[in-house]
Amino acid sequence: MSDVLESPCFREEALRIGGEQVHTGRRFDVLNPYNGERVGSVAMASVEDVRRAMDIAQAYQPRLTRYERSAILNRAAALLRERTEAGSDLITAESGLSKKDSVYEIGRVADVLNFGANEALRDDGQVFSCDLTPHGKRRKVITTREPLLGVITAITPFNHPMNQVAHKVVPSVATNNRMVLKPSEKVPLSAYWFADLLYEAGLPPEMLQVVSGDPREIADELITNPHVDLITFTGGVAIGKYIAAKAGYKRLVLELGGNDPLIVMDDADLDKASDLAVQGSYKNSGQRCTAVKRMLVHQKVLADFTERVVAKTRAWTYGDPMDRRNEMGTVIDEAAAAHFQRVVDDAVVQGARLLVGNRRDGALYSPTVLDRVRPEMTVVREETFGPVSPIIGFKDIDEAIRLSNGTAFGLSSGICTNRFDDAARFARELKVGSVNLWEVPGYRIELTPFGGIKDSGLGYKEGVQEAIKSFTNCKTFSMPW
Incomplete structure (x- = not known):
């Protein structure tokens, strides 16, 4: 030493x-x-x-x-x-x-x-x-x-x-x-x-x-x-x-663990939804069980939402964690950063598209966005405990609920919609411990109950x-x- x-x-x-x-x-x-x-x-x-x-x-x-x-x-x-x-x-x-x-x-x-x-x-x-x-x-x-x-x-x-x-x-x-x-x-x-x-x-x-x-x-x-x-x-x-x-x-x-979705419906305010998406993905270097691990987005707004997330991801500063100008520091160690890079590389080989990120320097790993992601890919099937944002499209609320519930985890979720009937249905049918309307999946205060079901x-x-x-x-x- x-x-x-x-x-x-x-x-x-x-x-x-x-x-x-x-x-x-x-x-x-x-x-x-x-x-x-x-x-x-x-x-x-x-x-x-x-x-x-x-x-x-x-x-x-x-x-x-x-x-x-x-x-x-x-x-x-x-x-x-x-x-x-x-x-x-x-x-x-x-x-x-x-x-x-x-x-x-x-x-x-x-x-x-x-x-x-x-x-x-x-x-x-x-x-x-x-x-x-x-x-x-x-x-x-x-x-x-x-x-x-x-x-x-x-x-x-x-x-x-x-x-x-x-x-x-x-x-x-x-x-x-x-x-x-x-x-x-x-x-x-x-x-x-x-x-x-x-x-x-x-x-x-x-x-x-x-x-x-x-x-x-x-x-x-x-x-x-x-x-x-x-x-x-x-x-x-x-x-x-x-x-x-x-x-x-x-x-x-x-x-x-968690595999928490942010679900964006076709009536959502996309500027607000994309803000929640990047904050939920990259705060704490993405190392939260309640981080946004999947972005499930209605096909009607998929392209517009993706464009906004990419732009805000490019603007998310990362580097020396002691520099107060940086939004994000490192992940916990170099091995973790190398793992994220491998998972993203594997997704690209399987047909996902890398839109920004996947750069590594020791334990520094850049905020990363993927689209054309399929549910069976490791990057969304398993918990990626880092600043990686996989985007998946869906055609209607039935498919959104099916995708959200289609993992072994059941911790929390975030919902972006202004239709109360949809919000109420998500609250009833998502198999998770928390459903947050117009918030990141991890929102809570330290007093309130927190926890999941299934493998969470x-x-x-x-x-x-x-x-x-x-x-x-x-x-x-x-x-x-």
Whole structure:
């Protein structure tokens, strides 16, 4: 590694176990995808390290009041907003995401913290009267939510280095749970930085421990450890199904891939629709499960829409992610960029037409548009987790719905039409978790339910409110009334 430059913001990280920073005998490097600089060096956990973290978590019984949990989360949000530049610099350095995207991500993380703080104050118990039928009694049933008996394992991906972590950690804190987090080995620095922020805000360290390392070595222990009650995972379908098969009798929240369409009907405002198309395709370098992966366009407006998308794609600036003039930085690494290039090349060989893009320089991959694409091509049949825009024509709404539902995924969708009858039919018939009218497929706020069906997940939702439900046990208490 002698010829690898070290970043000025280099960080040497240790595991966070039981309130201690644990340095192990093994380490791995985190490299900047854009310039190859060594951004950090991170301790590698062993199976024994994971077991120790689990034992500490299981032995600790949180006693924080609702007010105390809310105060910790609000304090962390305030600290984060004060340190926006430092946090976004770290995200950009380890992931290659543009500064525009990383600053936006910091804002989202702060929202998660504030929403979690609000929910910690809200008692969502219910009261049921029991004298509702002829054989009922004069009683009431009251419901309460309690933390899990065991530990939560959280495993997060690379594409939103801090926000994916926040969406698992914050509901855990809000509900007085204990979590052991394993962030992606590609972007672990943001997770450690976020954990330290929470400790500074007053979080007992036993409630959140962080381990990093080779998933081939430690993942099975994180999944099968007897202290684990729930596993929350965001990532690829194959790994999600492996977790489901391996976990046994444990609660699972699996947020997996997507193949999300933007559907453009013949009455759509094409300028607005093409804006949504490029934003949905290229924000976050296209590395979102909810990115626009397919553009399904009515044949009557296909040529006009395609022309607009190509023009706006050519104008989408990309390059050095620290340059605030660039809309897009790199993808996560050179291997990912090379994969996108191969998939597009294969589509062209099969008859697709490359209209713009498909240029690669290391981990830099240009925004790319293809038309004359067929549904069976890999570029649309499988999830292309990058800035690639395949355009497919359709003749009527029946075909649009059939094309949209014709994949193994069912995460989200965006609809561009001004006809309410068509919008209502899409809402009813698309087999996805979210349908957004006149928005990108991924639109939501951090509070609202989010998740998919089919290969996109088990149907359990994320979003602060829904995660709180998943992370708690519901207990009923009844009394004479």
